[in-house]
Amino acid sequence: MHKGEGNTAEPTPPTPVPAALHRVLGLVVSREATNRAEIARRSGLARSTVGQQVDHLVGRGILQELESRQSVRGRPPRVLTISPRAGTIAVADIDTGASQVAIADLSRRLIAQDTVDIRIDAGPRAVLDAVSERLLTLLEKHRRDPRRVRSVVVGLPGPVDFEQGCAVQPTGMPGWDGHSVSDHLRERFHAPVVVDNDVNLMALGEAAQGSSGTPLLCVKISSGIGAGLITAGGDVYRGADGAAGDIGHIRAVGADNVLCACGNVGCVGAIASHRAILRTLGIPESTDDDPLHGARVLAQRVAKGDPPALHAVRQAATEIGEVVAMLVHMFNPRTLVLAGPLSELRDDLLSAVRAVVYQRALPLATRKLTITTSRLGPGSGLHGGIALATQDIFSARGIARLLADETEEAEGTA
């Protein structure tokens, strides 16, 4: 039985945040309002109330108010933004062959990112220690106080128990089952830790770009196949237990002779994933000097028009298309994003999946559907992690925590 504090536990419940303060901060965070007059207009709150809350947030170093260069009728309006002093976000997107890490400020601006070359089968302690070290190095290099990390977000390439902050029976991740990633990182950063499935983060990153309409469905084709769904309101849909989107074990048609790592036969992830294609073509996934050997060789063969490689990719795309068509019927997304190493191969995958989806799904579900490859590429998980961190930091509970921390820090330095 796992005894960790999990993703969402609070040692002491913070004092509730006044509704007016939450509203004022929310309008600045979403950039719906950038000055006091706009906040009053949008919120319907009295100007004096807005003034009080803004003064409070500026005084705590959470907002900053700067003179705008654009002068309107003589008096320059003062612009409100999140203060760079308000703190830092740390994100780790852990993948099979290597992990990506990034730090960002609370206005979602990426400060720095880096890659940590460690394989996931090194186990949770080694991977999480290496990732933490690199994040601390980035913080130091960019002069960000590690004590002011407000949220740590971690993406894992397997099923994640969102409440407990750990992976649950992931395949190819020895030692990770039930290991509390959130406890492990909370000890290092003394900040709230949110652990999520990597495809959920990718989906959130794509949706946070603004140009992609929601609901958004992101399908990642890598060592397995997984999906992330973003609701019309911009939230991750995780289902009752966090298992939503774990589509790699949906049964594909006519593949009953293929055994999957989960113990069942005919799972779509076992016949149409990037790993499965490499296996079919006899290309090793990685070598000692090159963890991405398989992806590189397959990309070269596809680019050269090698018939067996093209056939394998198109065959996989058809299988994936069948599953995706079903999901399109079920969720009616506005945007469908294909991500992972396979989606970076020319247009073969995209056009083959698109053909099956349009052939299978009904017109009402597809007439406004955009099918695209990832706009952010391999960085989408990091951007999603930054978005998830700010959702957490600027939730009612997160704001209470932020104000409590600022009080402690102010008292500590007094």
Ligand SMILES: [Zn+2]
């Ligand atoms: Zn399976």
